[in-house]
Amino acid sequence: MFPPELVPLLEKIQSYNKQADFLKIEQAYLFAARAHAGQLRASGEDYIIHPLGVAIILAEIGLDTDTIIAALLHDVVEDTGVTLDELAEEFGPTIASLVDGVTKLGRLEDLNKQERQAENLRKMFLAMAEDLRVILIKLADRLHNMRTLNYRPRDKQKETAQETRDIFAPLAGRLGISRIQWELEDVAFRFLEPEKYREIAELIDRKRDEREAVINHAMLDLKERLKDVEIEADISGRPKHFYSIYRKMQAGRTFEEIYDLTAIRVIVNTVKECYEVLGLIHSIWRPIPGRFKDYIAVPNANMYQSLHTTVISDRGERLEIQIRTWEMHRVAETGIAAHWRYKEGGKADQKLAQRFSWLRSILEWQQELRDAQEFVDGVKIELYPDEV
Structure with a gap:
């Protein structure tokens, strides 16, 4: 008998992948729930609601079992005492590697906020080059956080919304995941320019x-x-x-x-x-x-x-x-995520990554530029979306 709060996720997965390892998904959920026990979100909800929400977003675009499991576990290394070695032992090296890819860098006390953001983005793009599923987890993570952004302090709302509009929404667009891109853009717009957002909402309603x-x-x-x-x-x-x-x-x-x-x-x-x-x-x-x-x-x-x-x-x-x-x-709805819909295990082949010339450009800059902020500025230029 699966935990009732897990059932909506399992039903979504079953709708496109009846061969999924549902017991392993349950194992990952229970592991994450134990690790996050006692932690709360800014909304006052139990923290486990967040990784579960991220996994559901990924199931909605048809991701494979490993990615769903990594989504359930994506914050355990960053926010609890669990280590990557423990994750690898429990769930295998692929899932541990995916979690590592979305985990922010530790020990950045010597850097200011902007430099920390830049270094974490650089790490994310490097991990993405190894396995594109890293960015799919990160996009779902950002989308779920944006849905509850109103519980954060005002300055944090603006900062997160700006980064979402500059980096994550155009990145979703470049990867063809329109359903995530549009929601990220609209929520960021609502926090960055609330009066203009209301004005357009009223015009549309009329x-x-x-x-x-x-x-x-x-x-x-x-x-x-x-x-x-x-x-x-x-x-x-x-x-x-x-x-x-x-x-x-x-x-x-x-x-x-x-x-x-x-x-x-x-x-x-x-x-x-x-x-x-x-x-x-x-x-x-x-x-x-x-x-x-x-x-x-x-x-x-x-x-x-x-x-x-x-x-x-x-x-x-x-x-x-x-x-x-x-x-x-x-x-059109799920973009690059469509590649994993009928696959279980294993990364996408390198040919898939090669289809994205902008990603090659970003990775070449990463090798050439020592300054992380300069790298982020280049990423923003390269990602600026050409709207369909």
Whole structure:
């Protein structure tokens, strides 16, 4: 009988990996719970809620057993008396290595706060070069911490939100993990610029009913047309996240000019059907010249693939539409994490890391630059996201 608080995690894992070692996951959870016994979060909750939350985030993007176990154990070396040797003995060298990769450096008393942050980021990137799963754990760790950031002191909120916006959100974007990137961006935005965040929330709320009516009408129309040509498709509305809207307004566009506040997403079974749906859409509604992008033929560097088009509906509204297969959708949501969905044990092959030229650049700088802050400044420039 598994502990009841562990069941939601196990159910998520079972949904994509029935071969997972559930007993070993339970062993890791109980080990972490004992190690963190008596420790509390800033929210007043038992500390074990945090590693469990991190593991659930990773299960939501389909990670392997080793990564889930490392997530449950990721703070035991940093925050308790457990050593890496003990972890290696109990759970094996791979899991100990993953935990080491996300553990902050000790003995940095001689450095100021900025230098400590820089050295810890440098360590994280080095560990990431050895095993990319390190950064997936770190991103999930940061996301869970951001969800409870309101319990931290105001100065700590700003500092953490700024680092999230500068490093972790664009890093998630570069790795193609859009669902984590967008939430990190929006939460950081809320803490860094609360008034602007509220302003955009109010603008969206004011227009919501009107936009939903337009989108629902268009989706119903499209569903009927696809039924006529016997193409099985999942059609849904996809709202833009707040930070994306804010950046467009910063670039000089008014709220009224941002017509893609909600996009329509069409998911089909084959690549051939993607292009058939595109042709059908362009026969129903008038495409806007210069607004078509084929990321299927030419995928983004972060592995993202979809067809994008913007059309004028029969009501004169602009509609942004994305078309992709289910496999493309999985990669668009989980990026590099998709590589581990059906694998158990072992790192990703080096070819996977080689696909990311920006990571090679960062690692080359690491060898050349002695100054950790200079390294972090270079990382920020290299990571700045090219938004899809």
